[in-house]
Amino acid sequence: MRNNGIDCIVAAPSMIPKKSGVKIKNDRRDSQNLARLHRAGDLTAIYVPDPEDEAMRDLVRCRDDARHAARKAKQRLLSFLLRHGRRYPGKKNWTKAHYNWLSDVKMDHFAQQITLQEYIGAIEETNERVARITKTITTYVKEWRLEPVVTAIQALRGVSLLTAVVIVAELGPLTRFAKPTELMAYLGLVPSEHSSGPTIKRGRITKTGNGYARRALVESAWTYRFPARVTRHIRKRSDHLPMLIRQIAWKAQVRLCEKFRRLSAKGKPTQVVTTAIARELIGFIWAISQEVEPIGHLTEEAL
Known part of the structure; x- marks a missing residue:
């Protein structure tokens, strides 16, 4: 739109003034109302990031999603162990000593042992994903304009x-x-x-x-x-x-x-x-x- 010489903004829907008594809504009325508000300067424009900034934001949020997945994987493993009466005697989880203890845990049944190993594998996989994304961020930020x-x-x-x-x-x-x-x-x-x-x-x-x-x-x-x-x-x-x-x-x-x-x-x-x-x-x-x-x-x- 701007390339064609047309002034264009992206307005935040939550910040558009509305009349509580108006019960009729259609495209014609909405466009007329937006035109009046824009002319009066009553529309709040949102910030539209540059493509490079948006790419970095996507990467940051990807890391946050990976951290959330890692946290959920750890919760599933702890819940599984607690349900079967396996309690870590140490003071803090997810340390080297805790991982060594997990390696020594033996379940009563074969299926439960497989379940334990799959939960541990899921944690290791999510941790590797977080570390991989973190390394990418530290590398890419050096070339970022900000x-x-x-x-x-x-x-x-x-x-x-x-x-x-x-x-x-x-x-x-x-x-x-x-x-x-x-x-x-x-x-x-x-x-x-x-x-x-x-x-x-x-x-x-x-x-x-x-x-x-x-x-x-x-x-x-x-x-x-x-x-x-x-x-x-x-x-x-x-x-x-x-x-x-x-x-x-x-x-x-x-x-x-x-x-x-x-x-x-x-x-x-x-x-x-x-x-x-x-x-x-x-x-x-x-x-x-x-x-x-x-x-x-x-x-x-x-x-």
Whole structure:
């Protein structure tokens, strides 16, 4: 459409204003209504990723599906062993000692032994698939146009390579958000609100937007329960980055670790504290992304 000189957007159906009293719906009325709303600027256009960005997102989601399959395979094996009274005496499952114990387990019947081996084989297969996809991601990200952003946000605590790839692949260029509060609302990390007049009533977070990126942020926020410090892994990821980005990352770590401790001391539930940290963490990720361009050069202000 755009190649023919026609202005075209993709509107989010959930954000299209609708009249509750209108009970007649057909194509003619819908097209007229969309034309009026578009002319008035009341339609919310969704972000359409580039083919390269969408390809990376597909690969990231493929890995997530493989991890889910691996987790389900492990649950099936544990349920099978528990049903037959086989309990691992160690402290932690899926370690080398646990796999050695699985190799020594003997079932009462031949069919059950075959079932056990098939369950173990399914786990090994899914683990190999996750490792294979992970290796592909680490290789492909080096050629990705958003690789500089992925590298820069790894200066933050709790943001490893895979976490950074998930966030950037799911959200695209973060410079498309004018301010961090827009990004927080886009991810559904802001509280819902039903206020009227002097009464202010806020509830749980909205959980709108991208659930993959929101889950990755919450997992990263959990690392801020420890005191702030630049660990060996963080230093390795950020040594080659500009001083400005490292300063933002350290400022984020000091602030978020202190906030985690302060909210926990007030008796706030851990889930609430972690969500609050995740909301501010994406703000610091946005700040770092503003200093990095997809082509890999810092902005003039940063230089």
